[in-house]
Amino acid sequence: MADIAFEKDLTVAETGIEGLKVLDLAVHGDSRGWFKENWQRAKMTALGIPDLNIVQNNISYNDNRGVTRGIHAEPWDKFISIARGSVFGAWVDLREGSQTFGKVFTCTLDPSKAIYVPRGVGNSFQALEDGTAYTYLVNAHWSLKLKKTYTFVNLADPELAIEWPIPLDEATVSEADLNHPMLKDVVPMAPKRT
């Protein structure tokens, strides 16, 4: 496994997409392995991460380097991080009326990184290592019915021009994810009704 940077300070950085924020986490290494506070409400909200009323914690496990999932914009907020391995992540603004609609942000996430993804920003990743465990916290309950309210965009859309480290024709992608529309055909995600 790639080396993890230990003992960084907890910090938050902007990404050019409103509300999408990347974090450096403090990971404490010792002879046993490492320990991290993956979500720490008081410290993170103090740094400008919105408070997350967590109702689900999901884990996707990716057997092989190259497994690629996305691009999914869901009607809730997500806090994403890595328990083992690393991913190349790509995020796309799919919010109706957003000044940066269609804008892409990419970065690598390993266990010393996390990202806060607001509702309506499309989320995707490609595992860079065999046995990559990807974990996230969300503030609404998933259901098969709600899946119809997601907004999807295609991983291979040339307009997005995401430079996947493993070419998509060598990657493992679900049937569903192969068939998402191109950006020009996407119906943007409408703001939350209040």
Add this chain to the structure above:
Amino acid sequence: MADIAFEKDLTVAETGIEGLKVLDLAVHGDSRGWFKENWQRAKMTALGIPDLNIVQNNISYNDNRGVTRGIHAEPWDKFISIARGSVFGAWVDLREGSQTFGKVFTCTLDPSKAIYVPRGVGNSFQALEDGTAYTYLVNAHWSLKLKKTYTFVNLADPELAIEWPIPLDEATVSEADLNHPMLKDVVPMAPKRT
């Protein structure tokens, strides 16, 4: 890695220690790996797991088979599960006034299992695989200061007689964990002041 049982129903089982509950989780396998709802508030509280006001999500990563951590009773509740690998877990009732004070429960946790550990029940585990990622959710913020209010008991206490799969003299254990008191010298954890 050991095989994981896919598509179990979400169920909760009692352990003989009041409030300590073991869960079977539904893990969905496919060609990419697997996906699970690790914590799902609505479904789990409906099955009798207390609602958890999650403020921290912690991950400990264990490089090698045999890494052993514990036995720690902390002044908050925990929901524990595995993102990769597997552990042998041991829990000890350390609550003042409990009818089962000193009672031990053990079981193996892999990604298809979870356990709810109430405040005052001592928690410990031994990694059964290299690269075991152990993740948990808690309802209070950790601090170095609060660590003085933990209750600890020794992993090797013959009175507890825990049968660690890897003998402790071949295990990796922190200096702190080697020096915890035996059960007979433990000051039980007092109930929460309300």
